[in-house]
Amino acid sequence: MRKICHSLSALVLTGAMLQTVVVSAQKPVERPKLVIGIVVDQMRWDYLYRYYDRYEAGGFRRMLSEGFSCENTFITHLPSFTAVGHSTIYTGSVPAIHGITGNDWTDQVSGRHWYCTEDTVEQSVGTTSDVGRMSPRNLLASTITDELKIATNFRSKVVGISLKDRASILPAGHAADGAFWLDDSNASFVTSTYYMRDLPEWTKAFNARQLPAQMMSKPWETLYPINTYIQSTADTAKWEGTFSGETAPAFPHNMPAIYQKDKGSLRTTPSGNTLTLEFAKAAIEGYNLGSNTVTDFLTINCASTDYVGHKYGPNSIEVEDTYLRLDKDLATFFRYLDQRVGKGKYLVFLSADHGAANSVGFMKEYKIPAGLPDSKMMTGLNAVLKDRFGADKLALTSENYHIGFDLKTISAQKLDYDAIKKITVQYLQKLPGVQFAADVDNLGNSPIPEPIKTMIANGYNSKRCGSVVIIPEPGWYSGSDKGTTHGNWNPYDTHLPLVFMGWHVKHGASNDVVSMADIAPTIAAMLHIQMPNGAVGKPVQAVYK
CATH class of the missing domain: 3.40.720.10 (Alkaline Phosphatase, subunit A)
Known part of the structure; x- marks a missing residue:
């Protein structure tokens, strides 16, 4: 009996040693020492x-x-x-x-800027x-x-x-x-x-x-x-x-x-x-x-x-x-x-x-089309919206080529949000340098070509973006007449x-x-x-x- 136990112990020990050898012989996944982006x-x-x-x-x-x-x-x-x-x-x-x-x-729920x-x-x-x-x-x-x-x-x-x-x-x-x-x-x-x-x-x-x-x-x-x-x-x-x-x-x-x-x-x-x-x-x-x-x-x-x-x-x-x-x-x-x-x-x-x-x-x-948008765009837009809906400053923000709205006032006064966005789009599309404007919530029905339409969708987070997007004409951008900027x-x-x-x-x-x-x-x-x-x-x- 003692010999049998000793033999079993030897087998277990040998198996463990073999497993250790196998594990130690395994080749790790080959990777670089350092990645630099x-x-x-x-x-x-x-x-x-x-x-x-x-x-x-x-x-x-x-x-x-x-x-x-x-x-x-x-x-x-x-x-x-x-x-x-x-x-x-x-x-x-x-x-x-x-x-x-x-x-x-601007957070579209709280109105807090981040x-x-x-x-x-x-x-x-x-x-x-x-x-x-x-x-x-x-x-x-x-x-x-x-x-x-x-x-x-x-x-x-x-x-x-x-x-x-x-x-x-x-x-x-x-x-x-x-x-x-x-x-x-x-x-x-x-x-x-x-x-x-x-x-x-x-x-x-x-x-x-x-x-x-x-x-x-x-x-x-x-x-x-x-x-x-x-x-x-x-x-x-x-x-x-x-x-x-x-x-x-x-x-x-x-x-x-x-x-x-x-x-x-x-x-x-x-x-x-x-x-x-x-x-x-x-x-x-x-x-x-x-x-x-x-x-x-x-x-x-x-x-x-x-x-x-x-x-x-x-x-x-x-x-x-x-x-x-x-x-x-x-x-x-x-x-x-x-x-x-x-x-x-x-x-x-x-x-x-x-x-x-x-x-x-x-x-x-060099006579190539380019320009800067109207700096009074928001003032003009809010005047149009007030004339139609009776509330002041319904368009709150113009950030990242998106127009955000005063959702609290729209809700409290039970205003037609879809109509507000539609009038906003109509107003923006008439401005110099604006090629397209769209209600992003209704983007599929907008006559905007690809790949621009997909790029708009890829960039739209409803909690962090205004719901109307502006696409300037080529060479136009929101910025200064000195130097340059980007964003389009x-x-x-x-x-x-x-x-x-x-x-x-x-x-x-x-x-x-x-x-x-x-x-x-x-x-x-x-x-x-x-x-x-x-x-x-x-x-x-x-x-x-």
């Missing part, structure tokens, strides 16, 4: 090629020569704004589902100002960064970085280890109590270097002789904006004097991108990203391209110089990743949150760069049409993890097969 704010697709001959080998050219470029990547929602684009890239979804319908919006990442519960970390009272709670869907966390049982580290709060918070997702953005008041990167109670020591050390002050200690001059900027208009175009105190939009820009009066001016220079990528390096080392036993994820938004574009417009020397300098910064960053993480061991994608229209003044200079369906706003490079990426390019919402599903497929829970995009298989 780089979103260049307001980067139109054509910037990849407009300045191509002046890019150096290690930046944008490296991505195109080593990576895979999706040449026809489009936004498939409206409006084409910053917070919306970042949310769509990382959720693989659309505003109707992920809920970020603009940089801000900023996209505003959070009244949280407090600032790293500053005494309120700029840190933020979180991703208004984002209704999970992100690819969240899904990576879940897939690795939260062993992966996820960090978001930008000058802008919304562009660091929304990409990093709900479960991030940290998101950091710049506070102009103390020229430091800060965060929120949503993530932590105190800044990490590496962040404090970075802030202590006082790089913003160093970067703004010299004038902004062109990288190359100014007469070589042949892709741009004259330096003092009348449609370009100026820094406070300047008499003309001309180089050199006296940044020491400008920065002394306006600490936010750093954002509207190429130095903002340099600062962002320097901070990204510090975050990689501070969190030891890419050295984990599982994949880590770093989201980076280069935001200065947006600030410069807004002030000067796409055809300015300032924008050209900003991209030439960003190209050099990217080349330096990629070399750093090669050394720190290892070439071929990290996966990077580069895209944009939106594009930008040509300046109205620029378009008119047209290719200048919605045709984006999308280039993948590094781990398991094929070299090549495709002119097949893909969506911004396809980025997260592509990353999910490559990593063999679940798509975000609101994803409607599909993997772009040409990137990796």
Whole structure:
């Protein structure tokens, strides 16, 4: 009996040892050490090629020569704004589902105005100002960064970085280890109590270097002789904006004097991108990203391209110089990743949150249709509605190209809401520069062509959007006659760069049409993890097969 027990014990022990050997011999899912998402704010697709001959080998050219470029990547929602684009890239979804319908919006139920990442519960970390009272709670869907966390049982580290709060918070997702953005008041990167109670020591050390002050200690001059900027208009175009105190939009820009009066001016220079990528390096080392036993994820938004574009417009020397300098910064960053993480061991994608229209003044200079809408549109509309329904200010908001109404008054006075919307549409369609207007609740019966109709539906969240939408004519936008803006369906706003490079990426390019919402599903497929829970995009298989 004792021999039988001993034999059984030996068998059990041998089986356990065999099982251990089998388990230890199993090959884990192959994944990169680090994924880096780089979103260049307001980067139109054509910037990849407009300045191509002046890019150096290690930046944008490296991505195109080593990576895979999706040449026809489009936004498939409206409006084409910053917070919306970042949310769509990382959720693989659309505003109707992920809920970020603009940089801000008015709640259609309560009437309360909200900023996209505003959070009244949280407090600032790293500053005494309120700029840190933020979180991703208004984002209704999970992100690819969240899904990576879940897939690795939260062993992966996820960090978001930008000058802008919304562009660091929304990409990093709900479960991030940290998101950091710049506070102009103390020229430091800060965060929120949503993530932590105190800044990490590496962040404090970075802030202590006082790089913003160093970067703004010299004038902004062109990288190359100014007469070589042949892709741009004259330096003092009348449609370009100026820094406070300047008499003309001309180089050199006296940044020491400008920065002394306006600490936010750093954002509207190429130095903002340099600062962002320097901070990204510090975050990689501070969190030891890419050295984990599982994949880590770093989201980076280069935001200065947006600030410069807004002030000067796409055809300015300032924008050209900003991209030439960003190209050099990217080349330096990629070399750093090669050394720190290892070439071929990290996966990077580069895209944009939106594009930008040509300046109205620029378009008119060359006799191309463009314009700005009537600034008294809401006053005129409310006068028409009051004359018909007897109530004042029935149209409450004009946000994100949507008209929102005073639903409480309409309900209390038992007014005909459908009739109010119908008269609103009729009024708007008569205005100069308005190509279409529609009651979104009755969108199917509107004579709006595709793909615009689908883009409207994709962007409409009934709790966060007004119920009448406005589609301007091409070249028209709501904004200023200085610089430019974005937000519409047209290719200048919605045709984006999308280039993948590094781990398991094929070299090549495709002119097949893909969506911004396809980025997260592509990353999910490559990593063999679940798509975000609101994803409607599909993997772009040409990137990796």
